[in-house]
Amino acid sequence: MRNLTYLVAMSLDGFIAAPDGGVGDFLYEGDHMAALFEEYPDALPAQAREAFGIDAPNTNFDTILMGRGTYQVPGGLASPYPHLRQYVVSDTLSGTPDDVEVVPGSELPAKVRELKAEDGLDIYLCGGGKLAASLVPEIDRLVLKIHPIVLGKGIPLFDGEFPVALFTKAETRTFGSGVVFTTYTKA
Template sequence: MRTLTYFVATSLDGFIADPKGGFGDFLFEGDHMTALIEEYPDTLPVQMREAMGIDAPNRTFDTIFMGRATYQVPGGRPSPYPHLRQFVASSRLSTTPDDVEVVADPLAKVRELKAESGLGIWLCGGGRLAAALLPEIDELVLKIHPIVLGKGIPLFAGDFPTARFAKASTRTFDTGVVFTTYAKADTA
């Protein structure tokens, strides 16, 4: 069975973006970026992959699940991850001008995808979608940036059940960014 991983950058105070959905305050240079590029090339959008000459095969993920606001990031381009099977959860969109499939029931779709064979499923954002999919999230990979935003889009937003995770690993970089991985805790 495939896993759903919420792989996301967050501030120290738990925000994945500023109130308008921007993430320009996060760090995009330094040793954590080198690790990201080397270890998770599948998480780079097509414009970064093209600019860096990255044509590596997917290592971790072959599918991406994102919320409408993540998909429609200002200045974004259609089909931001053509090297992945792309899904966008939305009740506002009915179609997209590219190869991104719109999903009205994200929980049902993720359960269907997890039953298929393949690499992992990357939950890219946002906070409301993460809350809705929390029962199916198997792993959190938090790229914690040394910044306090004070307000913005929270890591999880809305009503959701309590879920326990166990720390699997932590890596600290010279930039101050910390990658921490948590696996869903056994609740049995």
């Protein structure tokens, strides 16, 4: 069975983006970036992979699940992760490319369980906070890239109501940049 992994950057005060969805305040230089590129090249969108000359095979994920807001970031691509099977959760989105499947919110839990039952690599949960909150019972692993910044307001790591879920810390790594990668698995 495959895992659903929520891999996300966050501020010290628990936000994954500014109120407008922007992520420009996070650190994009430093030794943590080399680790990200080496360990999670499949979690990078096509434009980042191209800009950094990354042509590595998928090692962690073969499927991505994202919310409409993450999919439709300004300047985004119609098919941002062509190296993965792409699913966008939305009740209003239409007109996506053939390699991007839209999943209505009401069908999401069943779709995630179906994807997890398939053979293959893990499933990358790529923002946002509302989508993550709706999937807490299905999340098997959290990989939090904690940046040494305080945003004060923004989109929280989990935005909405969900049942209490217990996770166990599996690994923590601190980088010279001040960024900390902490991995948790479902208890």
